Amino acid sequence: MIAPLDAAQITLRSRRRPLLLTRRRLHRVLPVCRGASSQGRPVVYNASPMTLFGMSSTDSAPADWYLESLRLTAFRVHPIADERDEWMRFVGAEPEVEIRSRAEGATAYISAMPHELGTLTLQVDGTRRKADWFVGAVRLHDVPPALPIVGPLADVLPQLRSFVSDWCARNEDSSRRVAVGLVLLGPDYQDRASGYDSLQPFLPAVHLDGQSSDFMYRINRQRPSQVAATLVNRVSLWSVVRMLDVELGSAAMPVNKAEQYRRRVALDINTAQEQDAEFDASMQSRLIHELLDLGLEISEKGDIP
Numbered sequence: 103m104i105a106p107l108d109a110a111q112i113t114l115r116s117r118r119r120p121l122l123l124t125r126r127r128l129h130r131v132l133p134v135c136r137g138a139s140s141q142g143r144p145v146v147y148n149a150s151p152m153t154l155f156g157m158s159s160t161d162s163a164p165a166d167w168y169l170e171s172l173r174l175t176a177f178r179v180h181p182i183a184d185e186r187d188e189w190m191r192f193v194g195a196e197p198e199v200e201i202r203s204r205a206e207g208a209t210a211y212i213s214a215m216p217h218e219l220g221t222l223t224l225q226v227d228g229t230r231r232k233a234d235w236f237v238g239a240v241r242l243h244d245v246p247p248a249l250p251i252v253g254p255l256a257d258v259l260p261q262l263r264s265f266v267s268d269w270c271a272r273n274e275d276s277s278r279r280v281a282v283g284l285v286l287l288g289p290d291y292q293d294r295a296s297g298y299d300s301l302q303p304f305l306p307a308v309h310l311d312g313q314s315s316d317f318m319y320r321i322n323r324q325r326p327s328q329v330a331a332t333l334v335n336r337v338s339l340w341s342v343v344r345m346l347d348v349e350l351g352s353a354a355m356p357v358n359k360a361e362q363y364r365r366r367v368a369l370d371i372n373t374a375q376e377q378d379a380e381f382d383a384s385m386q387s388r389l390i391h392e393l394l395d396l397g398l399e400i401s402e403k404g405d406i407p
Contacts, residue, residue, distance in 0.1 A: 166289045167255040167401055171238040172262055173283030174269055178231040179276040179380055185226045188233055192272050220252045266394060270387035277381050281372030282393040286401055288365035297342040297363030304404030305340060323407055329388040333374040338400055341366050369397045
């Protein structure tokens with residue numbers, strides 16, 4: 103996960119595999135799935151590579167956004183009895199590595215590499231009847247400097263729409279709430295002031311100047327759904343992140359340090375928790391597509407009512 107501005111992220115390139123150094127830890131760059139079993143250990147499934155995406159849409163998207171991750175969430179009406187069944191129904195292939203928690207209702211994770219775009223991850227929370235599907239980067243992308251991203255949003259949007267449609271088509275369970283999450287990165291800038299300048303057009307209610315720092319702006323702008331009798335939360339979290347690109351030398355010493363700043367927005371578009379609703383598979387499909395469109399609208403027009 104990229105740190106807020108002034109908590110620097112450092113990317114290290116070695117001959118073997120790219121490494122990511124945050125303020126507190128150094129780890130191999132893989133999609134981050136937060137959570138653990140009842141014993142505090144993560145529960146992970148890995149599956150072999152497969153193709154889940156198909157090019158079918160002619161959508162356009164703002165050209166200067168990069169997709170860091172996509173999330174689809176469903177709070178089921180009925181308990182999720184078997185994470186494997188949830189996985190198999192959507193993926194159709196056995197996990198390559200399986201680690202399962204024995205604690206009843208514990209959180210479970212399933213990971214896979216579905217395409218050259220990135221990694222597919224299923225996270226199941228049995229106690230909350232919640233299933234999260236993530237699409238995230240499997241490697242550092244070839245966007246200078248190397249970034250843990252899926253790709254340019256305009257390029258990957260057709261595949262993502264195809265994935266969402268496929269997810270909806272295979273979903274048979276009713277849900278009480280659904281959500282779509284998007285995390286986007288903007289282009290690189292050489293100084294902090296330029297990064298804030300690039301963020302300003304997206305935030306008409308906020309004034310940023312060259313002296314601003316450590317900025318983070320979170321807001322929820324509700325709208326009524328156009329396809330269901332429910333309110334939609336349009337939550338956006340805006341910031342500028344500082345990144346360092348470092349190459350490891352022969353003695354494993356960092357060299358060629360390059361600094362850049364990028365605007366970042368994390369979107370959580372979801373149906374309101376306050377309303378008691380039950381959405382069948384058909385309605386969920388319509389809602390999920392509506393939530394995705396609302397997120398893309400924010401990426402283009404910024405923080406608008």
